[in-house]
Amino acid sequence: APPPGTNPLALDAPAAGSGAYAGARTFEELPLSAATRAALKQAKFTQLTAIQRAALPHALAGRDVLGAAKTGSGKTLCFLIPGGWSQISWGPAHSSGSGGARGPLVELLFRRRWGKLDGLGALVLTPTRELAMQIFDELVKVGRRHEISAGLLIGGKKVSEEATRVASLNVLIATPGRLLQHMDETPGFDASGLQMLVLDEADRILDLGFAATLDAIIANLPRARQTLLFSATQTKSVRDLARLSLDHPDNHMVGPQQ
Ligand code: ADP
Ligand code: MG
Numbered sequence: 001a002p003p004p005g006t007n008p009l010a011l012d013a014p015a016a017g018s019g020a021y022a023g024a025r026t027f028e029e030l031p032l033s034a035a036t037r038a039a040l041k042q043a044k045f046t047q048l049t050a051i052q053r054a055a056l057p058h059a060l061a062g063r064d065v066l067g068a069a070k071t072g073s074g075k076t077l078c079f080l081i082p083g084g085w086s087q088i089s090w091g092p093a094h095s096s097g098s099g100g101a102r103g104p105l106v107e108l109l110f111r112r113r114w115g116k117l118d119g120l121g122a123l124v125l126t127p128t129r130e131l132a133m134q135i136f137d138e139l140v141k142v143g144r145r146h147e148i149s150a151g152l153l154i155g156g157k158k159v160s161e162e163a164t165r166v167a168s169l170n171v172l173i174a175t176p177g178r179l180l181q182h183m184d185e186t187p188g189f190d191a192s193g194l195q196m197l198v199l200d201e202a203d204r205i206l207d208l209g210f211a212a213t214l215d216a217i218i219a220n221l222p223r224a225r226q227t228l229l230f231s232a233t234q235t236k237s238v239r240d241l242a243r244l245s246l247d248h249p250d251n252h253m254v255g256p257q258q
Contacts, residue, residue, distance in 0.1 A: 021057040024048060030056060035145035036081065043141040049074035054254035056081065059228055064246040067230045067254050068238075075230040076138045079124065079198040082228070122196040124173045125217070127204040129154040132173045135200065139171065153178045159185060176210040176217060183220050194225050199245065202231040202238050211237065218245050 024030050026047055027040045040046075048056065051069035059065050059082035069075055126132050132154045139150055150171035153162055155178045166172070167188035172179070182189050197218070199205065205214065227246050231238045 021060065024053065024057065030081075031060060032081070033146075036142060039142050039145050040081075042144075045077070051075055051254070052078055055228075058254065059226075062226055064226060065228045065230075065254055066242045066246060067228070068232070068234045069230075071232050075200070076135055077142065078230065079196075079200065079228045080135070080139050080142050082196075082226075118170065119167065119193050120169065120172060120191055121193065122171045122198070123179070123191065123194060123221075124171070124198040124200060125176050125179065125205065125214070126173065126200040127175065127208050127210070129156065129175060131201060132175060135173050139173070143171075153182060162186075163188070176205060176213040180213050180217055183217065191221055194222050197221060197225055197227045197245065199227070199229040199241065202229050202241055203233045203235055206235075206237045206241065211241070214241065215244065 021030055027037065027045060032040075051067055051073045055065050055067045055075075055078040059078060065078070067075060067078060124132075124135060126135060129152075132152050136150065136152055139148075143150070148171055149169050150173065151162075151165055151169040153166070153172055153174035155175065159178075159181055162178075163182065163186040166182055166186055167190065174182075183191070199214070229238075229242055229246060
């Protein structure tokens with residue numbers, strides 16, 4: 001990682017430290033599994049968008065990312081393709097051994113055979129139910145060839161109904177209020193093996209008044225995780241959240257802010 005205080009990755013700068021993948025323009029050039037490649041092809045995704053070129057090499061290398069790009073620029077795939085499954089080497093007991101291989105989300109599920117009994121591996125927080133459902137649809141597209149169990153925690157159902165499934169899901173896409181409710185009330189809820197936290201549309205989450213809820217959620221999550229924070233705008237409150245949730249966010253800031 002670059003030394004603290006430098007930000008070689010700002011905006012359109014080449015993705016320093018991301019090795020051979022820094023200049024990738026297409027999904028084919030990225031280190032992805034055959035299953036993910038095939039799913040991307042099937043969904044007719046070929047060229048990377050600007051934010052994907054900036055963010056994916058870092059996210060795939062297991063780094064934290066603070067990404068800012070306008071709505072519609074393709075931020076969702078920046079967090080759905082990678083995944084924090086990579087940072088901790090997991091053995092039978094999920095021991096946090098010396099850094100295992102690093103790789104993408106759906107990739108690591110596959111490589112590490114993350115399965116039902118392994119519980120929650122990735123958590124995506126997003127401001128609204130509608131956005132959560134859109135993310136879920138996109139995950140179905142890119143994850144369809146992997147054995148991932150994913151679910152939505154977005155309200156609209158009884159907490160107790162959602163609670164029966166929560167314990168067995170590998171990926172949760174949730175709104176902050178509902179997620180915190182499960183953390184507090186659902187006996188089987190266990191985030192202790194969490195590999196990746198995604199904060200999507202972080203500026204809107206904060207605008208909706210969820211700052212304290214986010215703080216409470218983050219305080220309950222394991223620190224040895226990968227965190228990807230995406231936002232359409234870079235406000236002071238987003239930067240404060242980045243400081244709270246990311247590991248050295250200055251070193252992982254990517255644009256472009258177009
Ligand atoms: P954002 O979160 O930045 O607002 P989304 O991730 O929702 O943007 O993407 C906007 C649209 O662009 C979606 O319909 C998505 O499927 C599509 N998209 C994302 N990445 C690509 C790509 N590399 N090639 C073609 N379409 C893409
Ligand atoms: Mg989005």
